Amino acid sequence: MLIHFEGQAIEIAPGETVLQGIERHGGQLPAVCRRGVCRACLVKARRGAVPAAAQKGLKEAIRRQGLFMACQCQPSEELELERCGSAAAFDSCVERVERLSERVLRVDLSAPDGFQHEAGQFIQLERPGDGVSRAYSIASLPGGALELHVALLPGGSMSQWLVGAEGQPVRLRGSFGECHYLAGEPERPLCLAGTGTGLAPLLGVLRAALAAGHRAPIRLYHGSVQTSGLYLWAELTALARRASNLRVVGSVLEAPASEGDGSGAIRVESLDAAIARDGAPHPEERVFLCGQADLVRALQKKFYLSGVPLERIHADAFVAPGAPR
Amino acid sequence: MTEKSLYERIGGEAAVDAAVDAFYRRVLADDRIAHHFEDVDMDVQREKQKAFLTFAFGGPSRYTGRDLRAAHARFSLSDGDFDAVMQNLSLTLESLGVPASLIGEVAGIALSVKTDVLNR
Numbered sequence: 001m002l003i004h005f006e007g008q009a010i011e012i013a014p015g016e017t018v019l020q021g022i023e024r025h026g027g028q029l030p031a032v033c034r035r036g037v038c039r040a041c042l043v044k045a046r047r048g049a050v051p052a053a054a055q056k057g058l059k060e061a062i063r064r065q066g067l068f069m070a071c072q073c074q075p076s077e078e079l080e081l082e083r084c085g086s087a088a089a090f091d092s093c094v095e096r097v098e099r100l101s102e103r104v105l106r107v108d109l110s111a112p113d114g115f116q117h118e119a120g121q122f123i124q125l126e127r128p129g130d131g132v133s134r135a136y137s138i139a140s141l142p143g144g145a146l147e148l149h150v151a152l153l154p155g156g157s158m159s160q161w162l163v164g165a166e167g168q169p170v171r172l173r174g175s176f177g178e179c180h181y182l183a184g185e186p187e188r189p190l191c192l193a194g195t196g197t198g199l200a201p202l203l204g205v206l207r208a209a210l211a212a213g214h215r216a217p218i219r220l221y222h223g224s225v226q227t228s229g230l231y232l233w234a235e236l237t238a239l240a241r242r243a244s245n246l247r248v249v250g251s252v253l254e255a256p257a258s259e260g261d262g263s264g265a266i267r268v269e270s271l272d273a274a275i276a277r278d279g280a281p282h283p284e285e286r287v288f289l290c291g292q293a294d295l296v297r298a299l300q301k302k303f304y305l306s307g308v309p310l311e312r313i314h315a316d317a318f319v320a321p322g323a324p325r
Numbered sequence: 326m327t328e329k330s331l332y333e334r335i336g337g338e339a340a341v342d343a344a345v346d347a348f349y350r351r352v353l354a355d356d357r358i359a360h361h362f363e364d365v366d367m368d369v370q371r372e373k374q375k376a377f378l379t380f381a382f383g384g385p386s387r388y389t390g391r392d393l394r395a396a397h398a399r400f401s402l403s404d405g406d407f408d409a410v411m412q413n414l415s416l417t418l419e420s421l422g423v424p425a426s427l428i429g430e431v432a433g434i435a436l437s438v439k440t441d442v443l444n445r
Contacts (some may be wrong), residue, residue: 039369299366
């Protein structure tokens with residue numbers, strides 16, 4: 001069976017896997033376990049369907065992107081493959097920069113021709129010249145500029161440059177990640193929770209859900225240290241007024257609750273306490289967790305222990321620049 | 326007549342699927358050993374738990390003693406850690422209604438790799 005990978009046409013022998021075929025032709029994939037456990041050898045089928053065994057145990061969101069385990073794939077039809085994470089680079093431009101709060105910028109990039117994304121996925125944004133690159137989530141739906149929320153870090157190489165980057169050319173790669181709305185289950189309750197600019201992917205998921213006419217309840221929690229960190233609170237509460245199935249909750253550590261908008265929806269307690277106050281998760285709920293890494297991992301564990309399968313918990317832990325994402 | 330293997334008697338892949346979340350949740354909720362599972366990718370870890378259960382159920386697993394040794398070398402695990410995992414495994418199977426004799430066989434397989442897991 002023939003496969004196409006990085007310019008080579010490779011005949012996969014009977015009983016041979018895609019991984020073995022690629023390696024036999026001198027190619028390399030980051031394979032570790034070679035038995036369908038580690039997921040290091042994931043590749044993407046751009047064309048052709050892979051056998052179910054090659055996607056066994058992968059989350060639905062990953063499967064729908066065509067990703068599969070090369071070590072578990074004995075192809076039954078011709079496949080055109082692409083290295084995972086090697087998505088093409090696109091030329092783009094910073095269209096607009098707006099300060100949403102003291103610590104957060106909204107940066108709109110022009111959507112390049114041929115670029116595809118789902119709201120909530122992330123891109124790798126590269127600065128021309130020195131190639132410094134950072135990952136940012138896309139809060140906007142396909143069809144317009146790419147809306148990013150950028151945390152302004154003291155001395156942050158990319159974030160401080162973006163402050164004055166309106167009109168500058170940039171490059172981007174993507175889109176990546178499984179943090180996006182899944183169409184076809186409008187009756188499934190959604191829980192979206194995140195801190196800081198973790199709101200960007202959550203807002204992406206929320207916008208996609210509302211655009212798709214999601215019918216089940218959606219609860220969104222945004223956490224920060226202070227109310228000033230709830231940088232889109234007015235927009236979120238406006239959305240909640242229009243969508244009767246949406247409830248938004250703010251969680252801050254350091255402010256009197258009265259400082260909120262008077263709706264009582266801003267609580268002075270940690271994000272996990274705010275979620276816990278609303279009771280056990282709905283057993284059928286789909287959960288999106290984004291932002292500060294320790295908190296995301298802790299929440300993932302809590303949701304799992306309370307009965308939500310990992311398949312339905314999408315955790316996007318933001319890590320500091322330089323560390324592997 | 327060939328005798329059915331442990332894996333067949335316990336219910337094969339369906340039994341692994343039924344047990345994996347119950348087992349992993351027990352392990353994560355067990356304060357004696359939960360700290361060994363912090364900072365790991367839970368999706369990957371769940372797959373490892375599946376591989377472990379498949380092995381312990383006598384299933385088609387390609388686990389070798391050397392793999393287990395290498396995989397656990399960076400954790401300094403104690404007899405107590407191993408015993409806690411064994412206990413969670415037994416309790417999981419009990420809660421799923423697996424007969425005691427089969428649980429004993431599973432425990433025997435898991436015990437057979439103790440020296441590898443503890444790097445002795």
